[in-house]
Amino acid sequence: MKKILLLFFFCLPILVAQAQTGGRFTLKGVITDTAGVVLPEATIMLLLPKDSSLVNYGRANKEGAFEMKNLKRAQYIFKVSYVGYIPYQEDINPKDQDVVDIGKAKMKVLQKELYEVVIKTARAPLSIRGDTVEFDAKAFKVPPGSTVEDLLRKLPGVQVDGDGNIRAQGEEIKRVTVDGKRFFGDDPKMATKNLPAEAINKVQVFNGKTEQAKATGVDDGKREKTLNLELKDSHKKGGFGKAVAGVGTDKRLEGKVSYNRFDDKQQFAVLGFGNNTNQSGIARNDYQDFKGSQSFNWGDDGDFGFSSGRYYGGDDITIQPNWGGGGSDGYTKNWAGGANYNYDTKKTKLSTSYFYNQSNSIMDVRSSTENFLTNDSYNSTDKNKTLGFTANHRPSFRFEKNIDSLNTIVLISNSRINTGDSDYESFQQSFRNEGVLTNQSNVNNKSNYNSFAMANLLLYRHKFKKKGRNFAASLGYNINNSDEDKKLNSTNLFLQDSTRNSVINQLNETESTRGNFKGSLSYVEPLSKKFFWETFYNYSMRKDKVDRNVFDVEGDVREANQFLTRYYSNDFTYNRLGSSLRYSYKGFNLAAGLAGVQFELKGKFASDKNSTEFTRVDRSFFTWVPNVSLNYDLKNNRYVYAEYGLNVREPSVTDLQPIVDNSNPLYIVEGNPDLIPASTHNVYAGYNMFNPASFTNLYVNVFYNYNVNQIVYNRKTNLENLITTTKPMNVTGGNSYGSHIGFGFPLKKTKATLNLNTGINLSNNLTYINDVENETKTDGYNFGTRLDLTPSDAFTLYTNANWNISNTKYSINTSQNQKIVNGNYGAEMNVKMPKEIYFNARFNYRTYTNDQFGFSQKQPILNLSVYKIVLKSKKGEIRLTANDVFKRNLGISQYVSQNFYTERRVATLSRYFMLSFTYNMRGMSASVRRSNFF
Template sequence: MKGVIADTSGVGLPEATVMLLLPKDSSLVNFGRTDKQGAFEFKNIKRVPYLLKVSYVGYLPYQQNVNPKEGDVTDLGKLGMKFLNQDLYEVVIKTARAPLSIRGDTVEYDPRAFKVPPGATVEDLLRRLPGMQIEQDGSIKAQGESVKRVTVDGKRFFGDDVKAATKNLPAEAISKVQVFNDKTEQSRITGVDDGKHEKTLNLQLKDSHKKGGFGKASVGIGTDKRLEGKINYNRFNEKNQFSVIGLGNNTNSGGMSWDDYQDFRGSQSFNWGDDGDFGFGGGVRYISFGGDGDDQSLTIQAGSGGQNRGFNKNWAGGANYNFDEKKTKFNTSYYYNQTGQTLDGISRQTTYLTNSAFTKLDTNGRRNFNANHRGGLRFEKTLDSLNSLIIISNMRLGNGTSDYKSHQEYFRGEQEVDQLSTVSDFANYSDFNSFALGNTAIFRHKFRKKGRNFAASFAYNVNNSTGNVMQRSTNRFFKSSQTSPDSVVNINQNNDTKSLRNQIKSSLLYIEPLSKKFFLETFYNFSLKTDDVDRNVYDITEGGSEMNLNLSRYYKNRSTYNRGGTTLRYSNKGINLSAGLGAQEIRLNGDFAVNQSDPVRTKIDRSFFNWTPNFSLNFDLKQNRYLYGSYSVNVQEPNIRDLQPIVDNSNPLYIRVGNPSLVPTLSHSGNLGFNYFNPGSFIQMFFGANYNYYENQVIYSQTVSENLVTTTMATNISGGNSFSLYGNYGFPIVKTKSNLNLNVSYNRNNNLTNINTVLNETNTNGYNWGMRLDYTPSDKFTIYTNANWSINDTKYSISSGQNQKIVNTNYGAEMNFKMPKDIYFNSRFSYNSYVNDRFDFDQKMPILNLSVYKTMLKSKKGEIRLSAYDVFNKNRGISQQAYGNVVSQEQVRTLARYFMLSFTYNMRGVTHSVRRKGYGY
């Protein structure tokens, strides 16, 4: 089918959007754009009736019913479009509603074509859109790429958290869903396209929700004293957005949007990386802020959490405000959360040595509490046509406690029936407080010469942590007898630690256009970071407490970083190539002593110089096809926890020793990939490869004594590497109604570890397959299914007889069904299998959740729901993994079957309609 789109005078209209729809449901069959003469063409289409729809800026939409003629080609001839002038505003124009339209590089969905049940969230809506994929953790993929930012009417919503809007805004509030490739932060700041992009999702609100308030409140009560409540309220207008969210529950629901593990640890949810580090490649690595695990070292034996493990009581709440006008943009957010967690578990861990192995059985209980205040703001001001200023500030204030009790038994061999070596009982308690603040200012100046730019940034960061750990343990060692210990070691210590980090850093960037296609970028980075750690360990005896001079340390380190470099960039017709070279120096200057008042100090004064080349390719092949690749050399200095010359014996069977002689890790990284998405056919595919090679990689060498006491020290080694391949292919079985997505990946990791001075190479080959099948024929019935298979084949160089395979499988399905009288039924089922034949570990976990609910009240504002969670009562926190020279399995007692009755009230926006006398719009 072909034709020409022209105006009333017969002149062709280039770049007009032409769509071919099915008349019965307006589903999109194909789309395209007219050429420079206004011509269009559709190939390989079925001989059935169609609805042709054409749109062009400044012209009335055109549509025509088309019945293909006999023969290979149906020529529609010249189709005229009328200019949209003021007189035509008094005419009501009706056109077919297309589920999807293309505006430049933006794919725009009409939510009215993808109906969801009343009370559904934006996340429920996105799951129905072709080309969109929602992962189990709520993260979003669009057209095969991860969504980096979600905005509401173009404005930030709770910082850059991609889940805050999708989980909390109602689907009925959205008039359009727009997906496009936005510029990266550096490209926006410098004004030069770097060829990279960030997949961005914008939610455009209906007029009824732009004025007045809307939101949702729900409360539930269940068996086994289960309670939950949740509320969100939003009030938007053209310049202002205000939102509040809150929750409380004891149902292991972490809640609003932040990743559950981050919530438990209390990490900052806002974008700490948005800090003006100009230049290519791993420049951001050296300014890692609050990521060295300082607070973790203060909560010894707390163990990892996660909302799906154990029993959790959660409270959380936050507020977000946006102000947005032409020259001024302001965003601020505050969020508080606290989690009380109870974890009771058993684990089995086997460690392989050169010619032997030992196994640990651990029965433990953990009582953890974490509370965090997090706040942030971003102010962006266009000073004039040439100058702009950005100010960013993020804050985190946290405190927590951990009560850890454990009974551990060590056996020489791979089974618990082997010779008993050690029996230990632990009772550790810790509490900590932490404060972190990050402030950044970025100034940009555009010169009058097009393409010439200057940018400068300055930042000050501080991270302060204090903590106290009480360590109590009894350790009985068996050698000659299995009933009476040969020796007993008791630990009774208090550990007080103060850690303070200050950092000042700055960056400069100058861009000079050499021609219309070539740009020269020159940058300079500076950082001065000071770590001040005071650790005092006291032995508790009957006579009182006495400082342990072997374990106490005062440590102060100054790290100075200087990096300069130049990049030559070529940018033309979608091709963006860059090649650069940087030179950097890291200088470590510090001293340590037993305590802060000790006059005897050991000095550290070392410097490291490296060249850091960088190459990148970004090629826009048009029609939503992208080719990209890069090679870079990155340098990462050791973290403070490994550099501290401190002996950590909180677990006397697993002792950590710091190493101030560590050198930075040098990593060579390369990647190549291809992305493709067809908005007409909804076919998407992407595939790629990654490779990393490490020089002076920081590993943890192990020395295991005769009593199976493991001492680890961070050391440097070269030769570790990783390689991965991945691919994904998705296509509609029935357009807008059923989609199939297939994915496959392979990864190989070569990890090096010194075990009793013998080098062990652990090679792990991982094979992963997966598929997702969605069937959404109408708003009355939907079903989503998925299946994933994972095999990890691990081989050890020190003992090939210990090689093994770990197999994990997962099957899942969710069904929604609308019954008469506004009654809805929902079911979710997952089946997880964990297998390790070598240890006869074979666990199956079927989880079924059911709910039935009815909408009620005026405008269906109310909803009453009865839910059953884990109907089969099979939920357990199961994990297994193989890493280094260790294999482990763990099971944690976790919240299982319960029933809940809940009520939800939807607060709808105030309707504002626009009417003109005598006419309807």
């Protein structure tokens, strides 16, 4: 199978090239206005007369001249678009000519009274203006009921992988907006997977400015690739949505309903779904799909100044159960629903939403681990099963008010209310090299937890009348409280020393609270038209308290375990004061800054919060944090960038707690209150290029990271009973460096596109194994290719192949050096058949190889579906889906780190068949009419 796919990839470009020879002609000319003045870099296109589909495209040169070579001999419509001019159109009939010279294509100035006529009758399927490429959605046909994701795959220069990640012009799409509004949060694919393609009027791809550049009015040279979806007028006047219901084999069920209603000021959405097909939707698709404009911070984090040395102290409020659920592994049942409302005008933006989700999960895991010691090794196995339940409520609120043209306030509040439980059973064994059983444990743990978290932020921005001068201030208060009850039950046998045999029956009651107050100030002063000076100050004070009570239980009697019971409080204060100078002129941006960062850590702990004897921690840490950045727009869609910075991160509360966690009797975890903040020197640089005439793109980047006081986990293994204890510690010296290169170009415009990429990532990690320093070197190499074939509206084929090679070498046990080779080959085919019947096939072939441990696994996954469009106005769809036809879906993973190798398998949802019906709700029938724009 792998050889066939490789042969296909290598031979296909040759076949395409051969198909381009013979019976061809060249089209050339000059683009001018009616006065004969040349129009440089105008967008040129060739269309088919029968349906106005796009055949070829490009741009004229700076002298207005163009030349399209190797064109198939046929009749075409030649079209030209240029800002401020009426699109030019001419019929082309090459007959027997080898060269067709149209001479001067004279374009008329677009007058105001003709604007409406041009919009309705002379729209171009493609236009290029500077770094903006705009597509007319109607020129790229997709089946009825398709999503925006399906539409994007048809657009030249845009790629969408199997996970829905989007790249355009060789760069990752950072943001997706709808009608220029930030409608679907930070994850671009949330919008593209759920909005219907028929709702889209235009798709625009451009380099957007950062939030800081927009707020200050000072160009920082940084760009974020953005995709804007412009809705049709018909979908702004009525509601639209979708309802799906499906039933399958093995009692599989799924249902989903969504409804959206937009106008120029308000956006309303409701969403609900339920299934037992592992589609959780949380934080990956449905939850963020409907969140709405302004629902996420989008850079409004309130931390001003350059990124180096910023505080990353765990302010996130995501609280999820630790039962390993989610994704496609295991078996899950999911239910969710919510509503969102947005109000958006020039001066006022309001977004509020509520979402509820619950999941029941079953995780059945088999794992084996090879553990490497200084001059020895041992094996361990684990068979475990977890039944987990989690439910969460998520209200959110964002309000932005432009008081006037100079003053703006923003108020953001997000909350999470979580509850859950888990039932964990495990059978663990450890063996010495000769296969002799050394110890084993039967574990049965149960837990219940509740948590509440809220993040609040108030921002104030003031722009002075002098351009570039501005002031900003922020205040934030976050809370994160939780409580958990655990019942730990285990029977532990040590075959080499029966005196260590034990039965654990404990109750752990843990209550933790966190409060964090933070604030920031920023002032930007323009020293001249080219130089800008910024001064900033960041402050944070966090208070944590953890009260853990552990009881040994025998029958109905509970006795406090003084060794494991702990009370811990920690006050963490952060200050950063800095300044930077920026030079910005004609696309050249150079900035240099320096900040002083101070951490203060004060804590105390004892066996009980009422204790009179506390052990105290009182330490401070100061460092200078430099930052240098370069961004240079070389024009013609070419960019160079580079940056150096020092990132500082303080230890997590979990690592600082001097608490022993014995929930796994064979793997004990301890905290370390003596940890100090870790820092990393980061250097990266790159070059991006996009040629809008040929739609060729190239990106190259290099990076280097060096760790100082990196927090790693010292592992100590008792050689007699193989009990492992880990404890975090600070180590200096780890590093990583590498490079990535990507290159993409059309083999045949609008028909075939090839993308190639390769990368290298070399890392050196330090840790201690039984108090001996271990150096783990990993050399990683990856190669990838993607070929998109879109020869017609009736057939598309998207293929990809990726290879990853990882060489790992250990300094303390070189005999366990290993090489892991993983391959991934994929293909998706779509076929339009008569009578509105469509066929879709997705094939994924994965290979996993590790010769050191004799591991070799091949996993072919094939999903098939056939569907028919039904009902008036094509509103309905009946679909039959076969998931995992070969019944080979296994949750397989390999993991190499520090001094161990783990192979993990998770029983997961495999072959099933699903019959579903989809009804597309549209507010107006006009939204599906096909108008002739050409």
